[in-house]
Amino acid sequence: MSAISLHSIATANPPYCFRQDDVMAKACEVFGHKPELMQRMAKSYGNAGVKQRYSCVPLEWYASPHGWPERMRLFEENAVALLTTAGAAALKQAGVDPKDVAATVTVSSTGIVTPSLDSLLQEPLGLAPTVQRLPVFGLGCAGGVIGLSRAAAMARAMPGKWVLFLCTELCGLTFRQSDDSKANIIGTTIFGDGAAAVLLRADDGEGALARITAWGEHTWPGSRDIMGWRVEDDGLGVVFSRSIPNLVRDQMRGVTDTFLAAQGLLQKDIDGLIVHPGGEKVLEALEECYGMKEGGLEDARAVLGDHGNMSAVTVLAVLARTLARKPQGRHLVTALGPGFSVGMCLMDLP
Numbered sequence: 001m002s003a004i005s006l007h008s009i010a011t012a013n014p015p016y017c018f019r020q021d022d023v024m025a026k027a028c029e030v031f032g033h034k035p036e037l038m039q040r041m042a043k044s045y046g047n048a049g050v051k052q053r054y055s056c057v058p059l060e061w062y063a064s065p066h067g068w069p070e071r072m073r074l075f076e077e078n079a080v081a082l083l084t085t086a087g088a089a090a091l092k093q094a095g096v097d098p099k100d101v102a103a104t105v106t107v108s109s110t111g112i113v114t115p116s117l118d119s120l121l122q123e124p125l126g127l128a129p130t131v132q133r134l135p136v137f138g139l140g141c142a143g144g145v146i147g148l149s150r151a152a153a154m155a156r157a158m159p160g161k162w163v164l165f166l167c168t169e170l171c172g173l174t175f176r177q178s179d180d181s182k183a184n185i186i187g188t189t190i191f192g193d194g195a196a197a198v199l200l201r202a203d204d205g206e207g208a209l210a211r212i213t214a215w216g217e218h219t220w221p222g223s224r225d226i227m228g229w230r231v232e233d234d235g236l237g238v239v240f241s242r243s244i245p246n247l248v249r250d251q252m253r254g255v256t257d258t259f260l261a262a263q264g265l266l267q268k269d270i271d272g273l274i275v276h277p278g279g280e281k282v283l284e285a286l287e288e289c290y291g292m293k294e295g296g297l298e299d300a301r302a303v304l305g306d307h308g309n310m311s312a313v314t315v316l317a318v319l320a321r322t323l324a325r326k327p328q329g330r331h332l333v334t335a336l337g338p339g340f341s342v343g344m345c346l347m348d349l350p
Helices: 020-030 035-047 059-063 068-094 117-125 140-157 182-190 244-262 280-289 298-307 313-325
Strands: 004-012 016-019 052-055 101-107 132-136 162-170 193-201 210-219 227-232 235-240 272-275 329-337 341-349
Touching: 004 068, 004 140, 004 313, 016 020, 020 035, 020 052, 020 059, 020 182, 035 182, 052 193, 052 298, 068 117, 068 162, 068 193, 101 117, 101 140, 117 132, 117 162, 132 140, 140 162, 140 193, 140 210, 140 227, 140 313, 140 329, 140 341, 162 313, 182 235, 193 313, 210 244, 244 280, 244 329, 244 341, 272 280, 272 298, 272 313, 280 298, 298 313, 313 329
Parallel strands: 101 132, 101 162, 272 329
Antiparallel strands: 004 193, 004 210, 016 052, 162 193, 210 341, 227 235, 329 341
């Protein structure tokens, strides 16, 4: 199969930036009716690996109840703004006229809009009315890699045509002040908001930042309850399992080894890893299962520290940071998400 060229990548942050100490203080205020629980959970803020993160709403917003209409209005307004910024930047980087984009793939799992986000972005981005659109919902944190793979498949199906991959997650808007579960509180220790855009084309690779050579995914049977959302009266309720780090430690390497074997490769043929940093414990599990030194996933840790877990957007921010360093060689890109699933792709960095 022919490789797909990645010609540009851009990210965008919403306007509000929170320090971790300020988030913890606000959480203690919101959940003040459970002081013993918050006392036990306090160490989670320090152990999350997050120093700050961005939000589309001010910190005070989280102290009040909010219903579906308000959440979805804020989602649409902010998602369109962030994706317009990221998409325009990606097009400008590559010097591509928006009217020359043949297709878009748009990924998000933290809000619902009909018509879908991609249709709302056509005019702000200046895309042609004939652009082919693929909106994708429900991939969660794995959406950065699986969505990129879908965009690469579309690019392969239309050689020489530009495909714009757009991804945004506004995780903060899913926070429910009424939910004092441990999972919801853990969400406050790591979640952030953001967006990213990637421009792809099936071509000879001249001037490309990277070449995507293969992609795949794996969903573990009977794992639906490990991660995801529950639909509640006032929003989406987060589902987290404590088993995630152990699953990664015990089973991730075998899955990616199988994927590499299908490409005629072994782990020793990989020059670098670009991963979604779900949290500090997940990063530690990834380093252990791939035999890396502690702290070896530097780009992933830096993104987690500065932006938190932006769900599907996070691995794209790690990719952008990695490409900015201009490393060379074959890299394995992975992201874990609800399903429970892992998205994988191979990239050659020139």
